[in-house]
Amino acid sequence: MFRLSIKHIVKLTIFQSKFLITDSSPKIQQKSNILYGKPIAERIIKRCQNECMEFIEKYQRHPKLVTILVGGNESSKLYVRNKQRIAERVGIEFHIINHLMHITPLNLFNTIQQLNNDDNIDGIILQLPLPLHLIDKTEQFINAIRSDKDIDAHSISNYNLYRQKSTSLITIPVVAAVREILLEINEPLQGKDIVIIGRSKYVGTPLALMLSQQTIESKYSLVSGATVTICHRDTHLDNLTWYCKHADIVISAVGRPKVVTHRMIKEGAIVIDIGISKSWTDKAVMHNRRFVGDVDFDEVKRIARWITPVPGGVGRVTVACLISNLLELARQRKKMK
Amino acid sequence: MFRLSIKHIVKLTIFQSKFLITDSSPKIQQKSNILYGKPIAERIIKRCQNECMEFIEKYQRHPKLVTILVGGNESSKLYVRNKQRIAERVGIEFHIINHLMHITPLNLFNTIQQLNNDDNIDGIILQLPLPLHLIDKTEQFINAIRSDKDIDAHSISNYNLYRQKSTSLITIPVVAAVREILLEINEPLQGKDIVIIGRSKYVGTPLALMLSQQTIESKYSLVSGATVTICHRDTHLDNLTWYCKHADIVISAVGRPKVVTHRMIKEGAIVIDIGISKSWTDKAVMHNRRFVGDVDFDEVKRIARWITPVPGGVGRVTVACLISNLLELARQRKKMK
Structure with a gap:
């Protein structure tokens, strides 16, 4: 579990970029900017166990x-x-x-x-x-x-409650997972530039709504108030690159390998990879890394300040958030009786 | 009523910009890029009268x-x-x-x-x-x-129907009005860059959803598939300018005068002004133009390819769309019985 202050992060970034220039195999430093889902998921699971x-x-x-x-x-x-x-x-x-x-x-x-x-x-x-x-x-x-049993928060009324900012009990698990990851990074998003690639009803769109909405005093106030651009299949590659290159945070939820390359990422940006697809390249099969994300991980991790891996990133936290939703709804339903 | 092809519009723009350089009072030409709401509203009203x-x-x-x-x-x-x-x-x-x-x-x-x-x-x-x-x-x-009586389409279930792309009968009137205006311009939005200023629940946000959603075969397929950036109070002015300057279409729904200035608009862009506020400047009072939009109209109209005025632009079409919603819901409710 890690929670670094902005000051630390800035120092770390400066150090990393220097390191990249002077050394060709900075394994330890590179590894340090990978944002694994496990510690975050474990914390949620622990809370769930108690509940x-x-x-x-x-x-x-x-x-x-x-x-x-x-x-x-x-x-x-x-x-x-x-x-x-x-x-x-x-x-x-x-x-x-x-x-x-x-x-x-x-x-x-x-x-x-x-x-x-x-x-x-x-x-x-x-x-x-x-x-x-x-x-x-x-x-x-x-x-x-x-x-009240829809722990995926997919059904109309839940989706809607979520949108209405009112007393929604639960959030779509993958959206909640991105929120947890951003809370872990612990930087206010207000005024930051975020690009979301993908406009699906249960991932890209609700993420855009959450991250752009007005910042109000709550435990989630850190993860709102961003300027959000929704990119998708109809966005020309040049434009996608242009938006991403400017963004403080890029979140990709497409499900196609290497949609996000290192040429698209600003030095020091945060890259969150929600996509998952099967790769059949020789390398993937040889290293038994058949499930890959949208991001060209090996290249982008040299530039990004934080990057989530696939597998072991958002997916892991998503399952924990799903289980957390179950407990939340179960308790609520019992209380209502 | 006007419906120009892309070819005409391009010619018109080139002509206008030449004109602007050589003549200081190009009244007729300038006027031609103002997209008045009246003809669009009248068409809707005529249909409503028949219904x-x-x-x-x-x-x-x-x-x-x-x-x-x-x-x-x-x-x-x-x-x-x-x-x-x-x-x-x-x-x-x-x-x-x-x-x-x-x-x-x-x-x-x-x-x-x-x-x-x-x-x-x-x-x-x-x-x-x-x-x-x-x-x-x-x-x-x-x-x-x-x-089934909520002609503003504000209530949860209608908002939701709208979002679900399913068989929603009606659309939030101001969103429908922007749709009608964009249909009048008659250019497919697929892949275009749109900036929406304002993230309100009933204007900015549903507009962003509508314009970014997947283009499917329907009478509204022209007004979807855009890359949409949602800007708002938390967006730094530099960033707002940067996004707008790149955008093919800027839609402002803030309610503060001169949020959008000519420095922010790309030559040939489309500018749609949903904002309305009261202006108390001497000029405004003198010319009896107390209601103003978000856009610095006199300056921006020299650059924009199309611009909607306030009053007489979106607002006019909005009222017509509201009445159209009433008839739609009234007929549907009668049928359901």
Whole structure:
């Protein structure tokens, strides 16, 4: 766990850049600007473990999380396993309902309804993406999940609560993860220039909303008030480079390798990599680094002040935030009764 | 009504800039780049008149709009009069409920409930801003309006529908107005750089969402796919200038005079002014131009390819879009029964 003051960071950057000029293999210094997700995730998990114990003591049962998996997508299975691992470490009962690929929409709706009505289930995850014959109805399935069990915060009402800045209990996990990472860096974003690459409904767009909104007194006041540019597939490469090169923080959520290269990053910028995709290059296979982010990590880490790795960066914190959402909603639902 | 092709516009711009160098009073040419709201508004009003006649024929009554006005704010009264004028031209029954300044929250809620339950009322407007003792509850009052009568599209569910790109019937009127103006200019925004100044929940933010979202085949495909930067109070002036100077389109929704000066605008850019504030300079009073926008109009119009005036620009189209929303919701509510 680290929390450096601005002064320290500035010194570190100056030192690093000097180092880069005079030495060709500055391994230790380079490593120090990698912002691993593990310590942040572990802190959240520890808090969750305590909250989970309190829950069990109070309600005489474990919080329960059910994941609906449709078909056999390998990546989806990997994600589900990651969630299961963390959930069980925290003390949460974790179930997987693995539907066959060719399930009908009605049957899937019925599954969701049953889970909605089961009072012993505290959280429901519908693992995305759905198979092709269901993909058009994704939004309807998501909205069918009761909002007080929708720990992904995907359903209309939660998304909306989030947007309204009002008393939203939970935040979309990946958005919460970026927030935690920025809080770890501990610099106010007010007036900073941020580029977000990707405009998806559950990642890029809510991130842009969160980071640009008015800074109000709260524990999250550090992570608002930025000038945000939303770049995406329609942004010309020249313009993307131009915006990124000027940015204090670049956040990429595209899912395509090397979207962000070292030519695009300003010296001393913060680079947060949300993208994940499979790489099939010889190097990737040889080093067993098949999952890669959007950022050309090896090159960009020489320039950036902070950079999150993939894997082991945002993804790790995201799972912890998801579990934290479950506990938050479970307690709230119990209180409401 | 005008609809120029890109080719014409380019020629016009070249001609204008030459003109500016050789002649100091190019009145006619200058005027030609002013994008007045009137012809656009009139087109919408004409459509509304037809729709209104059909409604009356079918349901044997006029569509009915009620505006709740609390207190005696002069600007609010002016806005309400503008809405009334257009509504009555279209054939809509327009009522004002003018509550006294010191109305209690409960009484205001009761008024909204009564209007919600009255089947002969098709649209409800709560004129903002509310007096100081109610201002904190603004969101709650707005959310109390039935979403199928909320022609301002302010309430949670409508805002949300809008965001979800799904079958939203109506759009926040000022957002719809900007859309109509951009459609009039008739250039695809895909890949264009847009700066929005202002991040308010009902203007700046939904505009950013609309203009940046993925371009899909629809009648509005021209007005999406842009790279959008959201600037605001926390953006340093240098940065604001830097972003604006690069932008193809600058949209300002601040409500402070001369936020946008000619130094910030790229030659040939489009400038859309949503801001409105009162100016008390001698010049303003002398020329009876007390309401001004955010843009230093006289200077910027020499550089911009298109510029909307205040008054007579976005505001005019906004009122027409509001009335269009009323008819849309009224018909839909009747159909649903």
